[in-house]
Amino acid sequence: MAVPSLNAVFGIDLSALGLSWARMLPTVALVPAFGLRALPGPVRAVLGLMLALCIIPAVGATTRMAPFLVSAHEPWPLLLLENVLRGIPVALAAAIPLWAATMAGNLVDTLRGAHEPWNTDVVAGKASHMGIVFALLSAGIFLQSGGPSRVALALATADFPAHPLLAAMHDLAGGITLAVALAGPLFAAAIVLEVATALVARASFPAQLYVLFPPLRALGLLIVAALVLERIAFVLAHAMR
Template identity: 40%
Template sequence: MAPLPSPPSLLDALSAVIEQMGVDPRAWALGMARATPAVTLVPAFGLSAVPAPTRLVLALALGACIAPALAGDVNPAGPFVIALARESFAGLPVALLAALAIYVAGMAGGLVDDLRGGREAVSLPALPEQVPPVAALFTLLASIAFLETGGAARVASSLASPALAGHFTWLAVAKAFARSVELAFALAAPLAVASVLIETASALIARAATPAFIGPVLAPVKSVALLGILALLLERVAELLVVTTRAW
């Protein structure tokens, strides 16, 4: 009985798929290198919540979308490792711009947690570290807004753009960081003002109630009041995050 042929390896299967698609394998590898920063840094793509093989497949899929735009950049005579590093560096500004609004939303939520005196932390696989509950809520809202408004398609389109080097520059990243202050202020300012008003009212009530000690009673009331105001503003917060994630 003739021995059974050995099954094809993953690389063989991948090479066959590449040949069927008519894509230059080097261009595909360069596209994957350019997409790797976005897959690694943008929380909406899962971070540690997504297994490494899945993120690799996502990078390969984005690389396949970008490969036709990079076919002319393939230099068979040049060092391929340097070309991969160059493409990864070229894709880094796009990854930072795509992820910025999500991280800023998380920081604004952390400020809200500080204002209400929250000390609990939430551990979610999609977040790089333990964060307070409102910070986790804002981060997830921003991630959903990013995906629902076509963020993944915008990332692929930006990475494949011929004007990538001229439009997505480090100067653009610096300007986006400066504009992100406006987003953080817009998210946290209403609750910061409400916190000041609640704190003032609590101080006046505590002074009027002297000599009774009602501080332990007022502290939970402040937290509940801020959460109630957040519930009223949550729809506006979601709309702002949708507009911001769509505008990068």
């Protein structure tokens, strides 16, 4: 049964508002910068509703002109489903750089031998200590650089891709590339430190200095991470544009 368009209720078309909320829902659910499980479900629903208010004119115009998947005369639940599908590619594109930053932070702890996964509400899945730090850094960059406004603009003009699976795979491949770019200097530093400690250990034999090498390697990786943090932030900001 189609839901009629309710106009003149506080000056808002409630039907278009519902479709806008459906298009915004994947972004609020997937993008870590919007809180994930740190915000209760009702709060995230209200947040999506507030953001949906920004794209009501575009969604309403799209619905009247004829949507991509279904006819404008189809039942309202089908229009709701279509707008959820329209929002998924935009949500993935916005969330993947933040996931890549978390992966890079996890690699830092793995390389220094301190990968202890934590379950936290602000990071999707399990993340290490540095993974959480990088996730919070990327979320801050996303919010400070106008990420929500860019997402709203993309959703206002969102169209369902001709090949959605290929588009999703392309976004995921881009996220892996970004994660490698972020973690490349750290991985190179880990190799240099490993070779250096091996050479020192061989030169200092039979002195028992090898017990100092693991903490020194870990300290060296943390120093390198601190030195390249600004560059990592720059790359993340560029990837989120």
